[in-house]
Amino acid sequence: MRVQQADSGDSELYASHQKIYPREVSGRFTRLRVLAILSLLGIYYLTPLLQWGGRQAILFDLPARKFYLFGLTLWPQDFIYLAALLILAGLSLFFFTALLGRVWCGYACPQTVWTEAYLWIERKIEGKRTARMKLDKAPNSAAKIRTKILKHTVWIVFSLWTGFTFVSYFTPFDELAGELFTASLGPWETFWILFYSFATYGNAGFMREQVCKYMCPYARFQSAMFDSDTLIVAYHPERGEPRGSRRRGSDYEAQGLGACIDCNVCVQVCPTGIDIRDGLQYECIACSACIDACDEIMDKMSYPRGLIKYTTENAAEGKPQHILRPRVIVYATILLVLCGILVTHLVQRIPLELDVIRDRNTLYRETRDGLIENVYTLKLLNMDSRPHRYTLRAEGIDGLKLVTDQGEIFVEAGSVYQMVVRLQADEFNLEQRSVPVSFHLQAAEANHLTVIEEARFVGPGKT
Amino acid sequence: MSAVTPQKIPRIQQAISVLWPSFIVAVVATGLFFSAFNPRDLVPYNFDIAISPLAAYSLGFFIFWIIALVSSYGTLYFTISNCRFLSKQDK
Numbered sequence: 001m002r003v004q005q006a007d008s009g010d011s012e013l014y015a016s017h018q019k020i021y022p023r024e025v026s027g028r029f030t031r032l033r034v035l036a037i038l039s040l041l042g043i044y045y046l047t048p049l050l051q052w053g054g055r056q057a058i059l060f061d062l063p064a065r066k067f068y069l070f071g072l073t074l075w076p077q078d079f080i081y082l083a084a085l086l087i088l089a090g091l092s093l094f095f096f097t098a099l100l101g102r103v104w105c106g107y108a109c110p111q112t113v114w115t116e117a118y119l120w121i122e123r124k125i126e127g128k129r130t131a132r133m134k135l136d137k138a139p140n141s142a143a144k145i146r147t148k149i150l151k152h153t154v155w156i157v158f159s160l161w162t163g164f165t166f167v168s169y170f171t172p173f174d175e176l177a178g179e180l181f182t183a184s185l186g187p188w189e190t191f192w193i194l195f196y197s198f199a200t201y202g203n204a205g206f207m208r209e210q211v212c213k214y215m216c217p218y219a220r221f222q223s224a225m226f227d228s229d230t231l232i233v234a235y236h237p238e239r240g241e242p243r244g245s246r247r248r249g250s251d252y253e254a255q256g257l258g259a260c261i262d263c264n265v266c267v268q269v270c271p272t273g274i275d276i277r278d279g280l281q282y283e284c285i286a287c288s289a290c291i292d293a294c295d296e297i298m299d300k301m302s303y304p305r306g307l308i309k310y311t312t313e314n315a316a317e318g319k320p321q322h323i324l325r326p327r328v329i330v331y332a333t334i335l336l337v338l339c340g341i342l343v344t345h346l347v348q349r350i351p352l353e354l355d356v357i358r359d360r361n362t363l364y365r366e367t368r369d370g371l372i373e374n375v376y377t378l379k380l381l382n383m384d385s386r387p388h389r390y391t392l393r394a395e396g397i398d399g400l401k402l403v404t405d406q407g408e409i410f411v412e413a414g415s416v417y418q419m420v421v422r423l424q425a426d427e428f429n430l431e432q433r434s435v436p437v438s439f440h441l442q443a444a445e446a447n448h449l450t451v452i453e454e455a456r457f458v459g460p461g462k463t
Numbered sequence: 464m465s466a467v468t469p470q471k472i473p474r475i476q477q478a479i480s481v482l483w484p485s486f487i488v489a490v491v492a493t494g495l496f497f498s499a500f501n502p503r504d505l506v507p508y509n510f511d512i513a514i515s516p517l518a519a520y521s522l523g524f525f526i527f528w529i530i531a532l533v534s535s536y537g538t539l540y541f542t543i544s545n546c547r548f549l550s551k552q553d554k
Contacts, residue, residue: 062516062517065516076497079494079499188515188521189517
């Protein structure tokens with residue numbers, strides 16, 4: 001059972017496209033799939049409605065350059081966390097692929113989720129597989145055009161809702177809805193709503209399995225994560241072959257037949273239009289529709305279920321199976337270690353930053369009292385979700401004096417405060433022309449909110 | 464079965480193979496670029512153009528997409544033309 005590639009695969013890859021009409025299917029895996037699809041759609045459409053502390057719970061506020069994730073506020077400086085999150089997502093994909101095969105493709109990929117939603121609409125309006133095929137073959141008539149217009153209208157409305165929801169992750173939902181109803185949507189917001197809607201409409205309505213076959217990078221490299229213990233959807237040729245039609249209740253073994261009645265239902269239900277009986281193919285998204293379809297036929301024939309089933313290469317060949325194997329352990333270990341690092345960093349993250357810029361116009365000046373003075377511009381970033389009062393001090397030179405026009409510094413939640421400070425030192429205490437100094441910034445009521453920023457103090461130097 | 468050569472790839476798939484990878488690259492590049500630079504700081508001093516942040520991010524994205532698109536198209540173009548050249552040599 002190897003992935004079929006080479007000649008047959010290539011010629012198919014470049015063949016002109018034939019529309020696939022997946023037949024409706026029911027069964028235990030289909031129920032699981034519908035559950036997964038509905039939950040994911042629910043998460044997508046309802047998340048922007050969630051509120052947290054007076055604002056949208058999850059919001060990429062682009063104009064303010066902040067990313068709100070429930071209680072957490074991430075700044076552009078924290079981009080590393082998002083990058084780490086993406087790496088974690090990639091690694092989990094590796095881990096789950098090694099263990100469960102293409103479970104992502106069949107149950108969770110947005111392409112699958114929206115394709116199923118669009119197919120469901122198509123079925124509700126155009127009818128079952130045979131009715132849909134008949135409708136497409138029929139010459140244009142008023143009834144056909146009416147049905148098609150209805151389907152596309154519902155698809156477009158659903159797409160627009162999807163596009164609107166997408167943009168509401170970047171512009172608060174309330175604001176966006178208000179702008180929509182007063183017809184005052186900004187040009188770029190309108191553009192992105194339409195762009196995302198068009199992408200949804202095209203991908204879920206028309207491209208469908210072609211996205212998996214021609215555009216998806218994961219479909220091409222997922223076999224690299226596979227081994228003989230990976231869960232796959234497979235047909236059992238030893239039991240099924242030779243396939244052939246027979247009368248119900250007849251002794252097929254006596255007729256020299258296998259359990260497969262060659263009804264082709266497994267091919268008809270396949271959303272990518274393949275025949276699972278040809279073996280594992282890269283087009284197979286492991287959606288398990290053929291399992292449910294075949295089980296139903298087996299029940300009707302009073303044969304045991306499982307002619308097509310979830311299995312592993314080792315199980316199918318009667319070899320011992322291993323869930324824990326080096327590949328799985330390695331992926332799991334890397335995943336856990338990275339998760340640990342990310343969580344530790346997030347917990348220890350200090351939502352405070354101090355930038356120090358030394359005045360570049362003058363190296364130093366001498367005060368009336370004969371002290372050497374340097375001027376600095378300080379930028380305080382309070383990245384916390386609460387306002388804070390901070391105290392500032394400077395160290396590094398004996399008798400170093402910090403001159404500011406305020407004692408405690410008040411910075412609003414999520415804002416930047418800029419101030420100019422002066423440092424004064426006795427020339428006698430300056431060992432070199434340039435001495436390192438450090439600014440210590442600490443929140444008055446929260447000791448852990450402390451940052452230290454290094455700077456240079458420039459003087460005339462020892463003569 | 465005749466050998467499949469890149470010039471036989473349908474137009475639509477050629478278009479996808481250029482548009483799609485460059486789109487992904489543009490998304491990543493836009494994310495990286497704008498996490499490092501605030502569009503407000505990129506406008507030179509005393510030069511006031513009234514452009515919203517969303518417009519700036521969108522334009523940035525399209526600039527990245529065009530750059531990546533040119534590269535992707537180059538790859539496709541050279542693949543196809545080299546293939547044509549090689550198949551001519553074979554004859």
